[in-house]
Each structure stands twice: as structure tokens, then as C-alpha cells.
Amino acid sequence: MKKILLFMVLGAFLLTGAILSAEEKKAADTDYDEDTYGPEAPIVWTKPVESVVFQHKTHTMDAGLDCDSCHDDIFVMEAGAAQENEDFTMASLYEGNYCGSCHDGSTAFASDTRCTTCHIGVRGHARMIGGDSKEGGEEGHH
Amino acid sequence: MKIDELEQLESEDLSTITSTERRKFLKMGLAITGLYLGGSVLSLTTVRSAHASSGVVPEPGQYPYNPHYSMVIREKLCIDCERCKAACVETNSVPEYGFRTTILERRRALTAGEHETTFMPVLCNHCNRPPCVRVCPTTATWKDKETGIVVMNPSRCIGCKTCMTACPYNARYFKEEIRAVDKCNFCYDTRLSKGKKDTACVEACPADVRIFGNLADTESRVFKLIHAPDTMVWVLRPETGALPNVYYINA
Amino acid sequence: MNSLLAAVLPQEGGLEVPVSGKYNVAIGLMGLLTVVGVAAGIHSLWAGHEHTFGVSREVPWGMLIAAYVFFVVTSTGLCIVSSIGHVFGFANFNPIAKRAVFLSIATIVSGFLVIAFEIENSWRMPVNNVIGANPTSNIWWMGTLYGAYLFFMMIEFIMLQLENHKIATAFGLMGLLTGVVAHSNLGAVFGLLNGREFWHGPYMPIYFITSAAMSGCVAIIFFTYLAYQFNGWKMSESMRESMASVAKFGALMMAVIIFFTSWKMITGVTGNPPGKYEAMQALLSGDYATNFWIGEVALGMIIPFIIILAVKGRSMNALFVASLAGMIGIFFMRYDLVIVGQLVPHYHGMGLVDYPDLLTYVPSLHENLVVLGGIGFCGLLFLMGEKLFRGHLSEDH
Structure with a gap:
């Protein structure tokens, strides 16, 4: 009897949890407006190093920036175009260019800290595009 | 043995032990008991506790190779x-x-x-x-x-792969091209x-x-x-x- | 040479293997298995294990190592069982002794056959083991000691055939001592690896010797019964007595193994010791639970133990069933021991992403064939031994 009770309580918990998280997700999806907040798909730069990610959502919807906060002064509209520039480097960021305009330690976290927040690496990129994470090192068996 | 001969013999009681010897003996005992009771905490002597043998970073001068x-x-x-x-x-x-x-x-x-x-x-x-070096039957790998x-000496490797099982870091693999284990x-x-x-x-x-x-x-x-x-x-x-x-x- | 052979091979007496189609079919079948296994092994050496075996850099030891361990455990066990009568003079164990000595040679040679294909450059071994000898390596000792062991057992067997019991006993004792050292050392091959928590510790060498004794009892019952049944021989009263004694000794060893295994599992799960716990869970409730509960526990321990006790070692048919279950169960024990010991990944418990909780290993076709080849070769030697040595009968002495 006790066991059944336990299962019922647990089940109820899990169920509500599932419903709640589903609702949250739905809300997030419908609230996001690409015209206001920019493309929902993340921008990924693969040069000069693999790979760096940028999420419009974090910067616009969550942080409250407008399109013209960055476009076209800091970044051109074309997604991922910055990586073709010679000066798209960390050194340049430290001088206040590109991401470094805000990521200077006062407006937002400095660009020489928290590297892996943006640098998702080869592994992160592979995961994002749904490739196998074969680079994982330990695959067990092939 | 006569009594007077006996008297001439050197005494074996504690009085003949020099104080340094006695101290050494006591220290030894304390070191041993201390060691058994859990190291320097309970021991009155240090049992070389200052020597950071258990730390991961050796003392300067304690690196066994040069270049290390x-x-x-x-x-x-x-x-x-x-x-x-x-x-x-x-x-x-x-x-x-x-x-x-x-x-x-x-x-x-x-x-x-x-x-x-x-x-x-x-x-x-x-x-x-290195555990890999210890287990290699043919000294195909050494420090x-x-x-x-x-x-590694590839031509010495018999391919038993014991070094691969012994390595805690998954640093070794068998390279078919050279028929030997390969590593950094x-x-x-x-x-x-x-x-x-x-x-x-x-x-x-x-x-x-x-x-x-x-x-x-x-x-x-x-x-x-x-x-x-x-x-x-x-x-x-x-x-x-x-x-x-x-x-x-x-x- | 011919005269030695003539002296070693009994020309008369003993039990004759009747010339029959059945025998030829059995020989042919075992020979075929051997040939196929050797062919698969040679092909895998040629093509490389990377392409033919299921092993990987993380799980470098596969089913061939398990089969090798199985064969040498059985060999050591047969040596132990044979020595009880021959070396220590318990007359009750004499009737099975000659066959046990022969089979201990047959099983270890089969083990060598299997491991020759597991070691990728086995041909480099004879020279490199000498010029590169590493006395800290358990694998080096394993090769050296098992080599010596095989030598001693062969001399013992020849001396037994020549009826030179004094020398046979001496070599039997040396074979036993070398075998015990070699075999506990094989346990230490696993037990001395600090990085593999499931294996590490004094348990392995102790367990290996105990389970060898158990395997030896099971194997001698299995093969003796097969020989008599297959050839239609009638078991003498002393042979039946002997089988009963061996069975009871085997049951005792099983009890010890049950005891050992229980505590191994309990210490492996209590307090969730890192690295060990995950492997234990794989055995108790994970991917290897069937192997463990059905293979190891039911077939390898409980069923043979209960059967032997139930019939008090008297019914040969029942003993055969017990020994068959035991042989299969022991193979599972070796397989689980070798494979599960490698399944916990190196950097476990560090919160790694895209990193397996437990590695996997599935034996490939090649590996299965080589193992079958080893079994076939062992069967072949057994069949030939029965014929050449006329039922391995030993006179009372």
C-alpha cells in the first residue's frame, strides 16, 4: 500500500513537471518574434577558430538590446560575415571592436573571461549541427 | 664462569646505552607507533611529514630528470x-x-x-x-x-595491449600501420x-x-x-x- | 624417437576406442572447428584487429583473453586435481589423474592457440621476451611460468606413461607449484592495475586459484563422463568412487566461490566505491545481468552445487549435467571478469559531456570463430588422447 502511494506521489510530481516544462517551452517559442529580436537560429563563426556561437535571443529578448545597438556599426546584417575580416580576432575585441564593444568588463563580462560561454569549440559545433560527437575521445566501440 | 669474570663483562643493561642511542631508539618507536596510528598527528616525531611526498607538485629540486x-x-x-x-x-x-x-x-x-x-x-x-612501463613484458616501452x-620501440612491441589496459589515461592505441602501440x-x-x-x-x-x-x-x-x-x-x-x-x- | 613413442603409447591393455563412424565424425567436426578458427585468427592477424575484432582502444581485451583465461584456469585446475592423487597420495583421486594430466596439457595448449591470435605480433614473442625481459611485468612472468608449467606437465605425463612414478611425482609437484604461481600471477595481471578499480586488489590472484580448483573438478568430470559414454566403456567401481570424491571437492570449491563472489559484490556496491560500483551495477542489474545471474550464479555456482549435493556425487548422469552447467558458467565468469573490468571509462566521475557512463564491447565474428577454434582444438586433443592412451587407465600403485 505504502509503495503504491509513493508511486502515485512520484507520478503526480513527474506529470506536473512535464506539463510545466512543456508550457514553458511553448511560451518561449511563441513569444520569440524574429522581426523584433533577430533570427532565432544561432550565428556560428568557424574562423579564425572553430567555433564561436552568438544567440540573438540572449542579447535582444533577454538583455533588451535593439537591432541598431549593433547593426550596422559593429556587425553587418549578413550572418557570419565578420569572420571574413582580417581583424576579427580576440586582440581586436580587447580594443573594443566587435563583441568587445560591450564585452569590456563593465557593460558585459569582459571578452578575456568566460571563454567557453561563446567558444563552443569543435565539439559544441558538431553537437549543434547534429553531427556525431565522434571527437569525444572515448567512444567505446566502433 | 666465575663470579669475578662475570663482573668484568660489560653490562648489558640500559646504563651502557648512550643517550643518543637511546633517543634514536625511542624516536624509532615513536615513529613506528605514530605511523601506525595515522601519521604525524599522533607521533611525537615528524616521520618525514614535511616531505610533500603525497602532493602532486614535487618540491623544487625533486624532479628526477633533467630536462624533466x-x-x-x-x-x-x-x-x-x-x-x-x-x-x-x-x-x-x-x-x-x-x-x-x-x-x-x-x-x-x-x-x-x-x-x-x-x-x-x-x-x-x-x-x-608509469603503469604501462611496468606491465610491458618486452620493455617495448620505457621511461x-x-x-x-x-x-615506444615499435619493433619490440608484441601487441599484447596490456599497456593499454594499464594506462589510467587512455593515452595509448594500437596503430595497425606499424603493428605496435602508439602514444604521445x-x-x-x-x-x-x-x-x-x-x-x-x-x-x-x-x-x-x-x-x-x-x-x-x-x-x-x-x-x-x-x-x-x-x-x-x-x-x-x-x-x-x-x-x-x-x-x-x-x- | 620411435622407441620413445612406442614406450609412451600403450600398445595393449586399457580401454580401446572402438573404430566407428561416430568417432570419425567427432574428430572431423573438431578438426573443422580448429581449421576455421585458425583461419579466422590468421586472417585477423593479416587484416589487423582494428578491422576484424570488436576490441577498441578503451576495451583492448576481448573474448579471446576471456577464452584464454578460461583454458588456463581449467588447465591449472586439472593439474591441481591430478596432484591430489599423484603428488599428495589421496588414492581416491588416482583413477582420474592420468586423464587430468593429459587434459591439463590439452587445455593449456588450446589456451596458447587462442592467445596467439589475440596478441597482434605473437611471432615477436619468443625473441623479445628474452632480449627485452621485464621482471616487473606480470605478462612476462605469465609467459615464462606457463612455458615452464607446460614443460613440467609434459614430462610428468611421459613419466606416467613410462610407469616411472617417482620422477612423475617429482615433476607433478614442480608442475603444480609452477602452475599455482603462474596462475595466481595471471590473477595479478589484472589485480595489479591500479587504474582499473574493478580488478585492483588482492582478490584476483586468490579468486583465480580457488576457481581453478573448481574448474578442474568440473572439467575432469565432464571429460571423463564424455569419454566413457562416447566409447561405451563401463566405469569401474574405483572410477565411480573417484568421480564422487572429485565432485564433492568441486562442490566445496563452489561454496568458496559463492562466498567470495558474494563479498566481492557487497564490497563493490557498499558506499558506491568510484569505478567499482558502476561495474558492479552492470553485472547486478545492467547489460551484464543475464550473464551474471544466469551464467555465473545459476549455471556456474548454484545448479552444479545443488546437483552434486543432491545426488551425493553418486549418479554419473547427474554429475555430468552439473559439470556441463559448470563449464558454461565458468566461461561466463571469465568473460565477465575480463570485459566488465574494462567497461568503466578512464575519466569516470568527472562530469564529462558526451562521454559514456559505461563502455561497450561486442565480440566480432572473427573472435567467436577463434574461440570456437580453441574449443575445437581442445576437443580434438581430448578425442585423440582417449584413443592413443587407451582411456588413460592408471594401474594402482
């Missing part, structure tokens, strides 16, 4: 661009199914549902007490007497012996994550990094007793 090659990994700077892997593959002709070094990924929860990722480069740790690098040798044959000062992975790293050098040299960067104040230094799987020479730091 090692690598320091400034882990939090790694961005997993994997240029090190590519450089290693090219320099050491590593086949597609193998690797000498790779990047692992660790995750830690932050507040507000966020996560922090740390990329963790791994390679052969060139241990001071180089001069540099401390754990090297700090680019000894491909670079160091040709006068270069670092390994291919170190040269390729854009973020200065991997620092290679001689720990026996107190002026070297590796030495300074792991002996710097306010630095957290750790090694992987210290519990295996292998005494690795790849150090990880948070600075």
Missing part, C-alpha cells in the same frame, strides 16, 4: 578549436581511428539554469611511475633516462630531437593553453606556473599513484 619534460594545461583557456589535435595528427602521422591527444568536455551547473563548460585537453602524462619521456612522446622524434623547443600541439595552440618545458629548470615557464602563488594545481587520477607530469592549473 612536462606540460602545464591552463584548462579554462581551452576553447576546443582542436588545432592541437590536427597538428599532432599531421606531425606524428596519427591514423584516422586513433589519437595521441584529445579534448574532453566538462560541465558544471551555474545559478539560474546556466552551465559552464570547461574543455579538458588530455594526453600521455609521462608519469614518473627515457634522460628526458623522462615515456617512449612529446614529439621527441619529430621535433625535440630536431632542435625544436616545443611540441606540435603547443605550437598550434592559439590560446596559450598548453605550456611545455623543463620542470628541473627553475627559470622555465612550466616551473614558474606550477610553483606560482594563488594557483590551484592538480593532476588527473592521482589515486592511481602514477605520478603524472601533466599539470592542470586554474590560472
Whole structure:
């Protein structure tokens, strides 16, 4: 009897949890407006190093920036175009260019800290595009 | 034996023991009991407790080789661009199914549902007490007497793969092309012996994550990094007793 | 040479293997298995294990190592069982002794056949083991000691055939001592690896010797019954007595193994010791639970133990069933021991992403064929031994 009770309580918990998280997700999806907040798909730069990610959502919807906060002064509209520039480097960021305009330690976290927040690496990129994470090192068996 | 002869014999009682001898004996007893009771806490003598034999970073001057090659990994700077892997593959002709070094990924929860990722480069740790070397039946792998690098002689390898099971770091793989186990040798044959000062992975790293050098040299960067104040230094799987020479730091 | 052979091979007396189609079919079948296994092994050496075996850099030891361990455990066990009568003079164990000595040679040779294909450059071994001898390596000792063991057992067997019991006993004792050292050393191959928590510790060498004794009892019952049944021989009263004694000794060893295994599992799960716990869970409730509960526990321990006790070692048919279950169960024990010991990945418990909790290994076709080849070769030697040595009968002495 006790066991059944336990299962019922647990089940109820899990169920509500599932419903709640589903609702949250739905809300997030419908609230996001690409015209206001920019493309929902993340921008990924693969040069000069693999790979760096940028999420419009974090910067616009969550942080409250407008399109013209960055476009076209800091970044051109074309997604991922910055990586073709010679000066798209960390050194340049430290001088206040590109991401470094805000990521200077006062407006937002400095660009020489928290590297892996943006640098998702080869592994992160592979995961994002749904490739196998074969680079994982330990695959067990092939 | 007569009484007077007996009297002439040297006494065997405690009175003839010099005080230094007595002290030494007592110390020995205390050291032993202390050791058994859990070390220096209960012992009245030190039992060499000042000697940091259990720490991962040796005392300066205690590095057994010269050059004592090692690598320091400034882990939090790694961005997993994997240029090190590519450089290693090219320099050491590593086949597609193998690797000498790779990047692992660790995750830690932050507040507000966020996560922090740390990329963790791994390679052969060139241990001071290498389990792979101990288990090799044919001494096809050994610790180089001069540099401390754990090297392989492919033609001596019988392919029993015991070194692969013994290695706590997954640093070894069987390379079919040479019919022998292959592993990182700090680019000894491909670079160091040709006068270069670092390994291919170190040269390729854009973020200065991997620092290679001689720990026996107190002026070297590796030495300074792991002996710097306010630095957290750790090694992987210290519990295996292998005494690795790849150090990880948070600075 | 011919005269030695003539002296070693009994020309008359003993039990004759009747010339029959059945015998030829059995020989042919075992021979075929051997040939196929050897062919698969040679092909895998040629093509490389990377392409033909299920092993990987993380799980470098596969089913061939398990089969090798199985064969040498059985060999050591047969040597132990034979020595009880021959060396220590318990007359009750004499009737099975000659066959046991022969089979201990047959099983270890089969083990060598299997491991020759597991070691990728086995041909380099004879020279490199000498010029590169490493006395800290358990694998080096393993090769050296098992080599010596095989030599001693062969001399013992020849001396037994020549009826030179004094020398046979001496070599039997040397074979036993070398075998015990070699075999506990084989346990130490696993037990001395600090990085593999499931294996590490004093348990392995102790367990190996005990389970060898158990395997030896099971194997001699299995093969003796087969020989008599297959050839239609009638078991003498002393042979039945002997089988009963062996069975009871085997049951005792099973009880010890049950005891050992229980505590191994309990210490492996209590307090969740890192690295060990995950492997234990794989055995108790994970991917290897069927192997463990059905293979190891039911077939390898409980069923044979209960059968032997139930019939008090008297019914030969029942003993055969017990020994068959035991042989299969023991193979599972070796397989689980070798494979599960490698399944916990190196950097476990560090919170790694895209990193397996437990590795996997599935034996490939090649590996299965080589193991079958080893079994076939062992069967072949057994069949030939029965014929050449006329039922391995030993006179009372």
C-alpha cells in the first residue's frame, strides 16, 4: 500500500513537471518574434577558430538590446560575415571592436573571461549541427 | 664462569646505552607507533611529514630528470578549436581511428539554469611511475633516462595491449600501420630531437593553453606556473599513484 | 624417437576406442572447428584487429583473453586435481589423474592457440621476451611460468606413461607449484592495475586459484563422463568412487566461490566505491545481468552445487549435467571478469559531456570463430588422447 502511494506521489510530481516544462517551452517559442529580436537560429563563426556561437535571443529578448545597438556599426546584417575580416580576432575585441564593444568588463563580462560561454569549440559545433560527437575521445566501440 | 669474570663483562643493561642511542631508539618507536596510528598527528616525531611526498607538485629540486619534460594545461583557456589535435595528427602521422591527444568536455551547473563548460585537453602524462612501463613484458616501452619521456620501440612491441589496459589515461592505441602501440612522446622524434623547443600541439595552440618545458629548470615557464602563488594545481587520477607530469592549473 | 613413442603409447591393455563412424565424425567436426578458427585468427592477424575484432582502444581485451583465461584456469585446475592423487597420495583421486594430466596439457595448449591470435605480433614473442625481459611485468612472468608449467606437465605425463612414478611425482609437484604461481600471477595481471578499480586488489590472484580448483573438478568430470559414454566403456567401481570424491571437492570449491563472489559484490556496491560500483551495477542489474545471474550464479555456482549435493556425487548422469552447467558458467565468469573490468571509462566521475557512463564491447565474428577454434582444438586433443592412451587407465600403485 505504502509503495503504491509513493508511486502515485512520484507520478503526480513527474506529470506536473512535464506539463510545466512543456508550457514553458511553448511560451518561449511563441513569444520569440524574429522581426523584433533577430533570427532565432544561432550565428556560428568557424574562423579564425572553430567555433564561436552568438544567440540573438540572449542579447535582444533577454538583455533588451535593439537591432541598431549593433547593426550596422559593429556587425553587418549578413550572418557570419565578420569572420571574413582580417581583424576579427580576440586582440581586436580587447580594443573594443566587435563583441568587445560591450564585452569590456563593465557593460558585459569582459571578452578575456568566460571563454567557453561563446567558444563552443569543435565539439559544441558538431553537437549543434547534429553531427556525431565522434571527437569525444572515448567512444567505446566502433 | 666465575663470579669475578662475570663482573668484568660489560653490562648489558640500559646504563651502557648512550643517550643518543637511546633517543634514536625511542624516536624509532615513536615513529613506528605514530605511523601506525595515522601519521604525524599522533607521533611525537615528524616521520618525514614535511616531505610533500603525497602532493602532486614535487618540491623544487625533486624532479628526477633533467630536462624533466612536462606540460602545464591552463584548462579554462581551452576553447576546443582542436588545432592541437590536427597538428599532432599531421606531425606524428596519427591514423584516422586513433589519437595521441584529445579534448574532453566538462560541465558544471551555474545559478539560474546556466552551465559552464570547461574543455579538458588530455594526453600521455609521462608519469614518473608509469603503469604501462611496468606491465610491458618486452620493455617495448620505457621511461627515457634522460628526458623522462615515456617512449615506444615499435619493433619490440608484441601487441599484447596490456599497456593499454594499464594506462589510467587512455593515452595509448594500437596503430595497425606499424603493428605496435602508439602514444604521445612529446614529439621527441619529430621535433625535440630536431632542435625544436616545443611540441606540435603547443605550437598550434592559439590560446596559450598548453605550456611545455623543463620542470628541473627553475627559470622555465612550466616551473614558474606550477610553483606560482594563488594557483590551484592538480593532476588527473592521482589515486592511481602514477605520478603524472601533466599539470592542470586554474590560472 | 620411435622407441620413445612406442614406450609412451600403450600398445595393449586399457580401454580401446572402438573404430566407428561416430568417432570419425567427432574428430572431423573438431578438426573443422580448429581449421576455421585458425583461419579466422590468421586472417585477423593479416587484416589487423582494428578491422576484424570488436576490441577498441578503451576495451583492448576481448573474448579471446576471456577464452584464454578460461583454458588456463581449467588447465591449472586439472593439474591441481591430478596432484591430489599423484603428488599428495589421496588414492581416491588416482583413477582420474592420468586423464587430468593429459587434459591439463590439452587445455593449456588450446589456451596458447587462442592467445596467439589475440596478441597482434605473437611471432615477436619468443625473441623479445628474452632480449627485452621485464621482471616487473606480470605478462612476462605469465609467459615464462606457463612455458615452464607446460614443460613440467609434459614430462610428468611421459613419466606416467613410462610407469616411472617417482620422477612423475617429482615433476607433478614442480608442475603444480609452477602452475599455482603462474596462475595466481595471471590473477595479478589484472589485480595489479591500479587504474582499473574493478580488478585492483588482492582478490584476483586468490579468486583465480580457488576457481581453478573448481574448474578442474568440473572439467575432469565432464571429460571423463564424455569419454566413457562416447566409447561405451563401463566405469569401474574405483572410477565411480573417484568421480564422487572429485565432485564433492568441486562442490566445496563452489561454496568458496559463492562466498567470495558474494563479498566481492557487497564490497563493490557498499558506499558506491568510484569505478567499482558502476561495474558492479552492470553485472547486478545492467547489460551484464543475464550473464551474471544466469551464467555465473545459476549455471556456474548454484545448479552444479545443488546437483552434486543432491545426488551425493553418486549418479554419473547427474554429475555430468552439473559439470556441463559448470563449464558454461565458468566461461561466463571469465568473460565477465575480463570485459566488465574494462567497461568503466578512464575519466569516470568527472562530469564529462558526451562521454559514456559505461563502455561497450561486442565480440566480432572473427573472435567467436577463434574461440570456437580453441574449443575445437581442445576437443580434438581430448578425442585423440582417449584413443592413443587407451582411456588413460592408471594401474594402482
